[in-house]
Amino acid sequence: MLFRQLEYLVALSRERHFARAAQTCHVSQPALSEAIRKLEDELDVPLVRRGRKYEGLTPEGERIVVWAQRILADRDALRDEVGALRTGLSGRMRIGSVPTASGAVSLLTGPFCAAHPLVTVEVMADLQSVDILRQVQNFEIDAGITYLHGDLPEGVRTVPLYDERHVLLTTAAESTAQGPAVTWADASRLPLCLLTGTMLGRRTVDGIFAEAGLRPSPRVETDSVGTLFAHVRTGQWASVVPHAWLHVFGVPQGMRAVPLIEPARTIPVGLVTSAREPGSVMARALIDVARRTDVAAALERLPRER
Incomplete structure (x- = not known):
């Protein structure tokens, strides 16, 4: 019963709405509310600020949620560990990725699934870097793929995968792109379609432009790398895209x-997992695959245009 109560509390913290939390837990709203009330009675502290609608958790509730996430993660890790000892690794692995790196995820999931045929994989490919780090620390995902910048929080383990570099994607007829390389200054003068400014991948691009004393003014912004390719295909736009995405689309x-x-x-782009021991058996298995897989070599060759 305690595990169920903790699951309900974590769901409420995540959804911030009683009805949505109940839906994700596949129970009725009264059942969820009553279970949380019983947990409050058992702990003898108020966990939820109640009014006509959900108003958030109390300070005590916020602390209990942290413990609940750890307890539930340890329970799941124990189940996975015992299952792996019996029949091999099984269950579901959850990976989050920043959009700019999601094109490289298959280079890990392919060998992982081959090594662990009883495991299914869920990939969330449109997360921001800050969300990946938060979800790894809160045990909402087993691992993430993101930028390995210098201010990563304590409590995460990293495995470098490859160094992201950028290419100018444009039409074959564009005179600027006829040479073996293009300067960032030349790229800034083209009609650009770029990622939105809220995304770390875009802020990285803006930082490189700024290093060259430039400030791009894109006419179109999107949160999808695939949409960047689609806009360039029209012949109206050019874009700056991560080289790793050529592994997915080639050069159209x-x-x-x-x-x-x-x-x-x-x-640098890499795998991030919780450093807490013993941790997720799924994460440990993915780390083993990542260390045996030369992702950088797989992405190294620049596909030729057709």
């Missing part, structure tokens, strides 16, 4: 993907 017919220089910059 009628387009060119040209390395960007002056400055030539790379940004």
Whole structure:
């Protein structure tokens, strides 16, 4: 019963709404509310600020949620560990990825699924870096793929995968892109379609432009790398895209993907997991695969335009 009460509290903290929390837990709203009330009685502290509607957790509730997430994660890790000892690893692994790196996720999930045929994988490919780190620390996902910048929080383990570099994606007829490389200054003068400014991938691109004394003014912004390719295909736009995405789409017919220089910059991308021991058996298995897989080599060759 305690595990169920903790699950309900965590769901309420995540959904911030009684009805939605009950729906995700597959119970009625009165059942969820009553279970949380009983937990409050057992702990002898108020956990939820109640009014006509959900008003948030009390300070005590916020602390209990942290413990609940740890307890539930340890329970799940124990179940996975015992299952792995019996029949091999099974269950569901959850991976989060920033959109700019999601094109490389299959380079890990492929060998992982081959090594662990009883495991299913859920990939959330449109998370922001801050959300990935939060969800890893809160045990909402087993692992994440994101930028390995210098201010990563304590309590996470990292495995470098590759260095992200950028290419100018444009039409084959664009005169600027006829050489072996293009400067960031030349790229800034083209009609650009870029990721939205809220995304770390876009802020990284803006930082490189700024290093060259430039400030791009894109006419179109999107949160999807696939949408960038679609806009370039129309012939009206150029874009700056991560090289890793050429692994997914190649260089579509009628387009060119040209390395960007002056400055030539790379940004490390890697796997992040919770450093808490013993931790998720799924995460440990994925780390083993990541260390055996040369993701950088798989992404190294620039596909030729068709």
